[in-house]
Amino acid sequence: MLLTIRNLSVFYNTVVGKFKVIEDMNLDLEEGDIISLVGESASGKSTLGQVLTRMLPGTGSAEGEVIFDGKDVLKISENRMTEIRGTSIFMIFQNPLNSLNPVKTVGFQLIEAARIRRERDHLSTDEAEMRKEAEESLISLRLPDADSIMRRYPHELSGGQVQRVVICMALLLKPKILIADEPTTALDVTIQAQVINLLRTLNKEMKMTIIFITHDIGLAYVLSNNLVVLYSGRIMESGNTESIIKKPLHPYTSGLIGSIPNSSKTSGKLFSIKGSPPSYLSLPDGCKFSNRCQFVFERCMQEEPKLLDVQDRKVKCWLYE
Numbered sequence: 001m002l003l004t005i006r007n008l009s010v011f012y013n014t015v016v017g018k019f020k021v022i023e024d025m026n027l028d029l030e031e032g033d034i035i036s037l038v039g040e041s042a043s044g045k046s047t048l049g050q051v052l053t054r055m056l057p058g059t060g061s062a063e064g065e066v067i068f069d070g071k072d073v074l075k076i077s078e079n080r081m082t083e084i085r086g087t088s089i090f091m092i093f094q095n096p097l098n099s100l101n102p103v104k105t106v107g108f109q110l111i112e113a114a115r116i117r118r119e120r121d122h123l124s125t126d127e128a129e130m131r132k133e134a135e136e137s138l139i140s141l142r143l144p145d146a147d148s149i150m151r152r153y154p155h156e157l158s159g160g161q162v163q164r165v166v167i168c169m170a171l172l173l174k175p176k177i178l179i180a181d182e183p184t185t186a187l188d189v190t191i192q193a194q195v196i197n198l199l200r201t202l203n204k205e206m207k208m209t210i211i212f213i214t215h216d217i218g219l220a221y222v223l224s225n226n227l228v229v230l231y232s233g234r235i236m237e238s239g240n241t242e243s244i245i246k247k248p249l250h251p252y253t254s255g256l257i258g259s260i261p262n263s264s265k266t267s268g269k270l271f272s273i274k275g276s277p278p279s280y281l282s283l284p285d286g287c288k289f290s291n292r293c294q295f296v297f298e299r300c301m302q303e304e305p306k307l308l309d310v311q312d313r314k315v316k317c318w319l320y321e
């Protein structure tokens with residue numbers, strides 16, 4: 001197993017108190033997996049990505065274990081963690097500017113990424129070669145004026161350009177695990193498709209393991225082999241992507257799939273899950289989805305379901321016990 005998450009809980013300290021936003025999570029990632037994390041806003045997708053790279057904001061804290069390379073990422077030294085972030089687990093943040101250093105030029109940072117990988121793989125660190133590699137990665141992501149982009153600082157780029165520069169960093173670093181948090185939101189659909197294909201190629205050619213965070217179940221479908229559906233910091237359903245999307249079991253997953261625009265639906269009306277995405281200030285007792293679920297019954301409001309083994313997957317729902 002490449003990454004093992006055991007009994008992971010994450011808390012945030014806020015002015016109104018301390019809240020648990022990831023609850024007792026267990027998850028295994030094998031080398032070469034592409035796993036999508038989907039769920040409505042505030043379900044804990046970014047928080048999960050951040051805790052895996054130990055990049056939670058100062059007000060965040062975690063309990064449990066995240067085992068990578070035989071060591072618990074939550075407990076190793078800051079020096080070792082910096083090394084891991086550079087070479088093994090790289091995160092493209094939802095706000096991609098957070099993945100870049102504001103006071104270094106784009107070129108400096110891309111060349112640094114190339115250098116780190118080349119040193120790791122015992123390859124030449126010839127400056128001209130690395131510069132060429134960085135420029136080519138920009139051009140491959142349709143940033144043809146690579147030379148000008150390399151000379152700029154991150155804040156001198158557009159949102160879509162920053163997003164692509166950070167994807168280039170990932171291409172140059174080639175980490176073992178890439179966590180990509182909504183990496184295509186600022187991109188045009190043609191470039192979006194290209195990025196998805198690129199991720200797929202990285203996965204195929206180098207067995208790069210990818211954690212793809214998205215609110216777009218359609219993108220999860222085309223890219224990932226495994227799917228994790230999050231709600232209020234809990235796994236509601238997980239398993240094979242295709243199988244879940246073809247036949248969702250959890251009412252929440254059905255709701256998410258039902259709200260995708262689909263030209264074959266003739267009613268012209270989009271289904272939407274009733275109520276709003278949850279806030280940790282107002283979670284119901286029992287199943288956290290119970291106040292929005294169309295199949296709710298007595299037990300759901302009293303007792304939180306366990307993550308049950310159902311058919312080919314895991315489902316957190318009393319309908320299946």
Ligand SMILES: Nc1ncnc2c1ncn2[C@@H]1O[C@H](COP(=O)(O)OP(=O)(O)OP(=O)(O)O)[C@@H](O)[C@H]1O
Pocket residue numbers: 012013014021039040041042043044045046047048057059094215279280
């Ligand atoms: N720095 C923080 N301090 C306090 N609470 C936070 C902080 N960051 C996130 N949260 C809370 O943690 C929960 C999970 O947030 P997170 O950003 O992980 O959600 P998400 O699934 O990535 O949402 P989105 O789709 O909007 O990006 C939310 O309730 C959010 O309000």
Ligand SMILES: [Mg+2]
Pocket residue numbers: 045046047094181
């Ligand atoms: Mg997020």
